[in-house]
Amino acid sequence: MTRCRVCDQAVQEFFDFERQPLSSAFPLPGEADGEFFFRLAVGICSSCTLVQLIEDVPQEHAHHQGYPYHSAGSSVMHKHFTQTAYDLLETELTGPDPFVVEIGANDGVLLRTCGDAGVRHLAVEPSGAGGVRVHRAFFDAASAADIRAENGPADVVYAANTICGVADLAAVFAGLDVLLGPDGVLVFEDPYLGEIVERTAFDQIYDEHVFFFTARSVRSMAERFGFELVGVERLPVHGGQIRYTIAHAGRRVPSPAVAELVREETGRGLADLATLEDFAAKVRGIRTDLVALLGDLRAAGNTIAGYGATAKSSTVANYCGLGPDLVPFVCDTTPGKQGRVTPGSHIPVRPAAAFADPYPDYALLFAWNHAEEIMAKERAFRAAGGRWILYVPTVHIV
Numbered sequence: 229m230t231r232c233r234v235c236d237q238a239v240q241e242f243f244d245f246e247r248q249p250l251s252s253a254f255p256l257p258g259e260a261d262g263e264f265f266f267r268l269a270v271g272i273c274s275s276c277t278l279v280q281l282i283e284d285v286p287q288e289h290a291h292h293q294g295y296p297y298h299s300a301g302s303s304v305m306h307k308h309f310t311q312t313a314y315d316l317l318e319t320e321l322t323g324p325d326p327f328v329v330e331i332g333a334n335d336g337v338l339l340r341t342c343g344d345a346g347v348r349h350l351a352v353e354p355s356g357a358g359g360v361r362v363h364r365a366f367f368d369a370a371s372a373a374d375i376r377a378e379n380g381p382a383d384v385v386y387a388a389n390t391i392c393g394v395a396d397l398a399a400v401f402a403g404l405d406v407l408l409g410p411d412g413v414l415v416f417e418d419p420y421l422g423e424i425v426e427r428t429a430f431d432q433i434y435d436e437h438v439f440f441f442t443a444r445s446v447r448s449m450a451e452r453f454g455f456e457l458v459g460v461e462r463l464p465v466h467g468g469q470i471r472y473t474i475a476h477a478g479r480r481v482p483s484p485a486v487a488e489l490v491r492e493e494t495g496r497g498l499a500d501l502a503t504l505e506d507f508a509a510k511v512r513g514i515r516t517d518l519v520a521l522l523g524d525l526r527a528a529g530n531t532i533a534g535y536g537a538t539a540k541s542s543t544v545a546n547y548c549g550l551g552p553d554l555v556p557f558v559c560d561t562t563p564g565k566q567g568r569v570t571p572g573s574h575i576p577v578r579p580a581a582a583f584a585d586p587y588p589d590y591a592l593l594f595a596w597n598h599a600e601e602i603m604a605k606e607r608a609f610r611a612a613g614g615r616w617i618l619y620v621p622t623v624h625i626v
């Protein structure tokens with residue numbers, strides 16, 4: 229039986245994607261033989277309600293906390309992190325000589341903005357990426373002690389798209405215990421289970437996302453480690469996230485928004501197995517519809533290209549069995565992915581310019597979370613008669 233990574237109680241499985249590769253391991257065309265696969269399945273903890281992966285990816289294969297996230301060349305994400313920095317500068321970083329630490333570097337946008345405002349800052353990031361002041365380590369009690377010895381206590385520890393990928397959350401909270409000042413906070417944002425269920429966004433489930441949080445499961449996790457969930461805020465980015473603010477227990481009055489969101493989640497049945505089984509049935513329906521649509525379009529002689537070789541698309545392509553026969557190539561702006569093939573599904577990745585050379589009849593939008601930005605940028609594609617295929621929340625053409 230699988231045990232909860234936070235509270236050690238039984239986890240009940242509700243979906244099995246079966247054999248899946250690592251979502252960010254893009255092999256070279258000739259080197260796709262030695263790929264690593266694991267069983268991607270998700271379940272819900274029967275006690276603290278935390279939704280999580282069933283299997284651990286072995287340490288030597290796992291992307292650890294701090295895995296450098298590239299804000300995907302997205303101007304929306306760049307703005308998002310700049311605005312987040314301004315918000316923190318106005319709320320949490322107002323003391324005499326504030327200090328902000330980020331777990332992971334996120335292209336350094338947030339910390340650079342804080343630094344430009346004269347605020348002391350540091351990224352904790354094993355790879356050293358991000359172009360900002362970096363402490364090369366994983367975030368845990370040991371690195372937190374080193375950082376505190378050198379810099380003093382932190383007012384804010386911030387993390388975006390990072391905490392949900394750290395299997396050992398106890399180590400993170402041990403680090404917070406050491407590094408945060410008495411009134412310091414952890415502010416983190418990750419994909420929200422409520423949105424994943426609402427949109428049937430099953431492609432948020434892949435190796436790098438170990439946990440799918442709700443206000444209820446985060447509140448319970450914080451309590452377990454001597455902290456308290458004091459704030460929640462909905463974010464529109466990446467298909468719907470929540471930003472959680474966590475303080476030492478008893479130091480702050482929780483915002484009424486916390487209890488309100490927990491109540492809403494209970495009303496929606498987000499912690500009920502029946503809700504998650506309903507989600508699972510919808511996921512199977514999407515697979516049937518998407519495979520049928522792509523097959524029909526190809527049979528009728530249409531050309532199709534994928535748009536955005538996202539980590540998310542790894543789950544879609546491998547679960548739905550999409551390969552170069554249905555989707556001959558996918559275009560992506562990331563130089564490190566171009567000239568390679570997608571993990572497990574082996575669809576060639578081409579530079580962004582390949583999209584218009586010539587335009588396909590249909591584009592399968594794997595980067596649907598950036599739809600507004602991408603569709604605005606690619607207006608000429610639709611004007612030329614091209615159509616977008618989306619599979620979230622259902623398979624449809626726009």
Ligand code: JHZ
Pocket residue numbers: 296297299300301302389436437466535536537538539540541559560561562580595597598601602605
């Ligand atoms: P995007 C990664 O997931 C992994 P991915 C990680 N686990 C996570 O949680 C999220 O990021 C935050 C390309 N693109 O942001 C660039 C274009 O080609 O949806 C990227 O490869 N043209 C840390 O990969 C991909 O699409 C464009 O105009 O699912 C987008 O990846 C834009 C905007 C993007 O995250």
Ligand code: ZN
Pocket residue numbers: 232233234235236237273274275276277278
């Ligand atoms: Zn649990």
